[in-house]
Amino acid sequence: MPAQPSFRSGSIYSIAITGAIAGLLFGFDTAVINGALLTLRIHFALSELQVEFAASSLLYGCLFGAMLAGVLSDRFGRRSILRLSGSIFLLSAIFAAIPATFSEFMAARLLGGLGIGLASTIAPLHLAEVAPPHKRGSIVTLNQVAIVTGILMAYCTNWSLAVAGESAWRWMFGSAAGPALAFIVCLRLVPESPRWLIQQHRLHEANQSLRVIGGEAYRAEQIEAIRFAIAQENPDPGWVGRLRRPLILAVVIAALQQVTGINAVLYYGSLLFVTHGNGGSDRHAFAANVLVGVTNLLFTLIALLIMDRIGRRTLLTGSVAVMLASLLLLVVAFHRTKPFFPLVVGSTMLYVGAFATGLGPAAWVYMSEIFPTNIRGRAMSIATTVLWLSCIAVSNSFLTLVRSVGAAGTFGVYAGICAIGVIFFSRLPETRGRSLEEIEQSWSS
Numbered sequence: 355m356p357a358q359p360s361f362r363s364g365s366i367y368s369i370a371i372t373g374a375i376a377g378l379l380f381g382f383d384t385a386v387i388n389g390a391l392l393t394l395r396i397h398f399a400l401s402e403l404q405v406e407f408a409a410s411s412l413l414y415g416c417l418f419g420a421m422l423a424g425v426l427s428d429r430f431g432r433r434s435i436l437r438l439s440g441s442i443f444l445l446s447a448i449f450a451a452i453p454a455t456f457s458e459f460m461a462a463r464l465l466g467g468l469g470i471g472l473a474s475t476i477a478p479l480h481l482a483e484v485a486p487p488h489k490r491g492s493i494v495t496l497n498q499v500a501i502v503t504g505i506l507m508a509y510c511t512n513w514s515l516a517v518a519g520e521s522a523w524r525w526m527f528g529s530a531a532g533p534a535l536a537f538i539v540c541l542r543l544v545p546e547s548p549r550w551l552i553q554q555h556r557l558h559e560a561n562q563s564l565r566v567i568g569g570e571a572y573r574a575e576q577i578e579a580i581r582f583a584i585a586q587e588n589p590d591p592g593w594v595g596r597l598r599r600p601l602i603l604a605v606v607i608a609a610l611q612q613v614t615g616i617n618a619v620l621y622y623g624s625l626l627f628v629t630h631g632n633g634g635s636d637r638h639a640f641a642a643n644v645l646v647g648v649t650n651l652l653f654t655l656i657a658l659l660i661m662d663r664i665g666r667r668t669l670l671t672g673s674v675a676v677m678l679a680s681l682l683l684l685v686v687a688f689h690r691t692k693p694f695f696p697l698v699v700g701s702t703m704l705y706v707g708a709f710a711t712g713l714g715p716a717a718w719v720y721m722s723e724i725f726p727t728n729i730r731g732r733a734m735s736i737a738t739t740v741l742w743l744s745c746i747a748v749s750n751s752f753l754t755l756v757r758s759v760g761a762a763g764t765f766g767v768y769a770g771i772c773a774i775g776v777i778f779f780s781r782l783p784e785t786r787g788r789s790l791e792e793i794e795q796s797w798s799s
Contacts, residue, residue, distance in 0.1 A: 366567055370481055370493045372544050374500035375537040376436055376473040379443045381504025382511075382530050383466050384412060384617075385647075388624050389512025389640055390523040397520055398456045402753055409621045410749040411460045412467040417742040419471020424735025426472070431554075432480035432547045432731075435472055440541060442469030443534035451528030462527075475738040479730060482722035483547040484567050487789040491661035491719050495654070498715035502654045504533075505620065506647035512624075513640040549727045549790075552580055583791035584727055597733070600724040600797055603782065604737035607670075610775045611717040612744035614677060615768030616709050618752045619646065619702055626761070627699070642699045649703040653710035660711075665786050666720050670779040673712020678772035680705035681765050688762035713775075723785055726794045 387409050395405050419439075427435045446466030453459040478497050485493035511529050515522045545567065551560035560580075564573035619626070623646060627639035661669070683701040687693050725733040755764040785793050 366485065366489065366493065369484060369544055369567065370496045371500075372540040374477065374481070374496045375533065375540060376439060376477040377497040377500030378504040378507070379440075379530065379533055379537060380470050380474055380477075381501035381506075382508045382533065383443065383446070383470055383504075385505040385508035385620055386512065386526050386530065387412070387463075388621055388643060389509065389516070390526045392624055392628075392639075393520050394459075394523040397523065398459070400456070402757075404456070406750055406753055407460070408456075408463075410746055411463040412470065413742055413746045413749060415464040415467020415469075416471040416474065417467075417739060417746065419468040419473075420475050420735055420738035420742050421471070422735075423472045423475035423738065424732035427476050427479070427550075428728075428731040431550055432476050432483070433541060433544055435476050436480065436544075437538065437541050439469040439472040439476070440534055440538040442466070442472070444531055444538065447528055447530035447534055451524045451531075471738070471742060474741075475734050476731075478718040478722040479734050480547055482719075482790070483549045483727070483730075484545070484563075486568065486572070487792075488662060488787060490723060490790075491666075491716075491786065492658050494719045494722055495658045495661045495715040498710075498718060499651070499654050499658055502647070502650040502710060502714070506644070506651050509640070509643045509647040513644055516640055548576070549580055549584070552577075552584055553727055557581075579789070579791055580727075583794060597725065597729070597797060601733060601736065604721045604724060604733065605740045606778060607717050607721060608737045608741035609744045610674075610771070610778065611713055612741055612748055613768075614674065614709075614713070614772050614775060615681070615748060615765065616706070616714070617745055617748050618764070618768070619706060621749055622752055623702070627695075642702075645699060646702055646706050649707045650710045653707040654715060657711045657715045661715065661719065662786065665784050666716050667779060667782045667784050669712045669716045670720070670782065671776060673708050673716070674772050674775040674779055676708035677705055677713065678769055678776065680708060681769035681772060684765045685762045685769065688760065688765065693761075720782070720785060723790055724793055724797075727790070 391405060391408060394400070394408060398404070400408060423435060426438075442465060446462055446469060449462035450459060450466065453462060478494050481494045481497055482490055508526075512522075512526055515525045515529075518525055545563040546559065548560040548563040548567070551557075551563060561573055561577060564576055568576075623643050624639045627642045657669075680701050684698065684705070687697040687701060721734060721737050722730075752764065755767065759767075783796070788796075
């Protein structure tokens with residue numbers, strides 16, 4: 355077994371934590387709607403269709419952000435686009451808290467989605483490019499830890515601000531301004547991706563970046579390997595056909611991460627808990643959401659510990675298998691005339707825990723490591739665009755599905771998709787422990 359390169363773990367984790375704040379904002383902005391919907395729909399007297407649009411307006415911005423992220427990051431650099439996303443987060447938080455009309459609110463959320471689309475594509479890509487091979491899984495998983503921390507922060511914020519009455523939703527959205535400002539400031543400490551710098555022939559800056567990441571020994575070990583791999587990359591415009599296999603894998607993984615139903619729980623959990631076995635208590639629904647958020651965070655921390663010890667294929671397959679079992683429990687719970695609330699909450703926690711351990715973080719890790727440097731931004735942009743399209747499909751169809759086939763039927767659909775996922779993930783090529791350059795060469799051979 356080859357010796358692992360030396361590097362200063364304190365430096366790389368400081369960089370990773372700062373970069374992963376993008377994930378925290380991503381998680382907070384996507385989940386805050388969960389509790390805010392309860393008072394937002396009253397304030398603007400929203401119909402059921404408008405409630406679905408309120409929940410999904412952010413996602414259309416995410417879609418456009420993901421579509422732009424690859425081209426922008428390949429042109430201007432990973433760190434520059436992360437800074438742009440932080441500024442957009444800040445503006446969105448302010449304007450989502452002060453709208454006079456529902457249209458103004460939708461525009462503010464659309465703007466926030468643009469920031470999320472940029473950050474959700476570039477943050478894991480940037481972390482993968484600065485991480486040493488034997489730590490890449492855990493480093494990129496820090497982004498997912500930050501996402502679920504943001505989700506839990508949103509749930510706790512919603513719970514604590516529920517006492518504010520009809521104006522609670524304004525405070526819920528506005529509270530994201532603080533973390534957005536912190537992210538913009540902290541990004542000054544994060545180096546640009548050395549792989550992107552070498553791609554741009556900025557060798558001196560790449561050397562400096564590698565020294566910041568791991569010291570002189572790490573720089574000496576990595577610089578020539580990266581330069582050689584990039585020199586071998588084919589810049590021809592036919593890269594989509596040449597890398598068809600990894601692109602198809604990334605697109606399918608991105609879609610499966612969403613169409614297995616995770617955001618039906620994250621976006622509509624409060625409404626689900628209020629209307630099924632909870633006696634209509636908003637406070638109990640918020641408390642159940644906090645339990646789900648804590649579960650999400652705890653199991654993502656477990657993923658952080660095991661990501662580089664268990665193969666990506668094993669982790670993804672096992673995760674989706676447990677999600678399938680928990681969805682079947684939800685189907686049983688919702689078949690009852692009066693659903694047993696502890697079973698609904700417990701099954702939801704099991705489902706979210708399984709997602710957080712595998713499919714949530716491992717999908718981002720896998721997608722961020724399977725493409726060559728010269729097209730990684732554009733390829734990740736394609737995969738993330740598919741992810742947000744899938745997320746939009748779930749969020750826009752959930753209430754309609756529940757109305758048409760009931761909650762049991764809806765979660766039965768998600769269970770069927772999980773069964774397909776188990777088969778697909780069991781056949782994935784393994785990437786754990788391999789350098790980005792080794793993975794790149796494996797597609798050619």
